[in-house]
Amino acid sequence: MEKHSITHVILTGGVGSRLWPLSRKSQPKQYLDIFDGKSLFEMTVDRNSTLADKVMVVGNIDNCHLSKKVLEKSNTKYVDIIESTPRNTAAAIAFAAFASEPDEILVVTPSDHIIGEMERYEEAIQEAVEKAVNGYIVTFGIVPTKPETGYGYIERKGDNVVSFREKPNQVSARDFIAKGNFLWNSGMFCFKAGVLLEELKIYAPEVYEKSKLAWENNSDGNLDLAMSMDIPSISIDYAVMERSKKIKVVSSQFEWSDLGSFESxxxxxxxxxxxxxxxxxxxxxxxxxxxxxxxxxxxxxxxxxxxxxxxxxxxxxxxxxxxxxxxxxxxxxx
Structure with missing residues (x-):
């Protein structure tokens, strides 16, 4: 297989409101040191350091100094994209794609998840990269271990996505598990930058145009507030994943939790x-x-x-x- 440049894009925008009072605007959950003495952000950087050639961090004006501290500690060179205001994942991912060459493979991950069983994780990444090389936008689904109501689900047939489902109630969650073809939606993606942007342009043209404008006027990776406010605040799932015909899902069994609640x-x-x-x-x-x-x-x-x-x-x-x-x-x- 030909060698493609792989960039690990880390999304650090969230505040983790369900983990208040530990998680605050000044110290969101991905920077807390309650997990084995390392923050979730640091674990995310470590876990992908051998899989990618480049690191890109999409953060915001309130937390970019916290990311910087971690990356400097491990001497990691990275591309810094600093949002002046959170505009949800469609815009965050668009910025990363605009900052890349069209042929670059981007592996996009949140910065606040816990992942175990690295062999299975690496297999999933390899499989996703191969599909991305062939022009697909890949989403990662996790084989569920229980009828969790805190996660969205992906209904699939083989590696094709049938539908994306919002967080279910207890009855629907049990139903999903019983059917056996539902996966937890991990919020991780893999694609060629150019392919993602083509699809965004078709299915969410306003996000595409206004993110492009904001990106073209960035100064040192910092995005202008007024231009950012113009970008519709929608998720990448809604903008692209639920609409595009180029979506594939990689089903994996690595341990995964978004640590979105005190129960997890x-x-x-x-x-x-x-x-x-x-x-x-x-x-x-x-x-x-x-x-x-x-x-x-x-x-x-x-x-x-x-x-x-x-x-x-x-x-x-x-x-x-x-x-x-x-x-x-x-x-x-x-």
Whole structure:
């Protein structure tokens, strides 16, 4: 197989509102050091360092200094794209594609996921690169291990995508698992930069034109605020994946979690030996002696300015607290 230049594009835009109060605007979850002493962002850089020739980071004005710190620590050269305001994944991925040669293969990954079983992961990347070389836009689907309601799903037939499904309720999630041809949508992609841009131009022309304009006027990778505000804020799934005829899915069985909620963080921390008491209660963020009485499967999250106490199964509801604080314009989100 001919050698193609592979660029690892790391998307770092998210705030992780369901992990408040650990995750804040000034220290989003991908930079927290609660995962084995390394941040998720650093683990993402490490995991792909042998698979790609180049690194590109699409971040924003609030977090680019945090990425820089990690990349300088490992002496990694990278292309820095700095959004002045978050415009969702369609624009973020468009910027990366505009910054690349049309024939370059881009492997696009979020910066806040946990991935295990590297052999399977590398096989999936190789398979995706081969499909991308042949002009397909590849999305990575994970074989589900449980009827998870916190993830979107990909319905597939072989390596063809039948449909993309939003986060399901419990009944639909069980139904998906029973059918057996549904995969978790990992939010990872692989494609030639030029192919992605052609499809974006066809299916989301306004995103294409306005991202192009913003990119052409960048200064040192920094994007202009007014031009960015003009770009429609839509996801790459909605802009391209659900519409294009060039989509393939690679189905994989590596361990994967987007750590989007305290329940998934709890499950992960248990695998690395984080202590829980005999009723399944866990403390995150402090070594202070903490006693739980009369409760079980409860998580106590401590930070200097805010504490959170929740039953594990209600972890999707943390975003309601975040949204309420946002409405009050609270300093506790910063």
């Amino acid at each position: 963080v709890y499950d992960y921390l248990i695998t690395i030996g984080h202590p829980v008491d005999e009723n399944g209660n866990m403390v995150i963020g402090t070594n202070n002696y903490t006693a739980f009485i009369g409760v079980k499967d409860t998580i106590f999250v401590h930070t200097d300015t805010a504490n959170l106490i929740l039953k594990k199964e209600f972890s999707q509801d943390v975003k309601n607290v975040y949204n309420a604080l946002e409405r009050d314009n609270s300093d506790l989100l910063n």
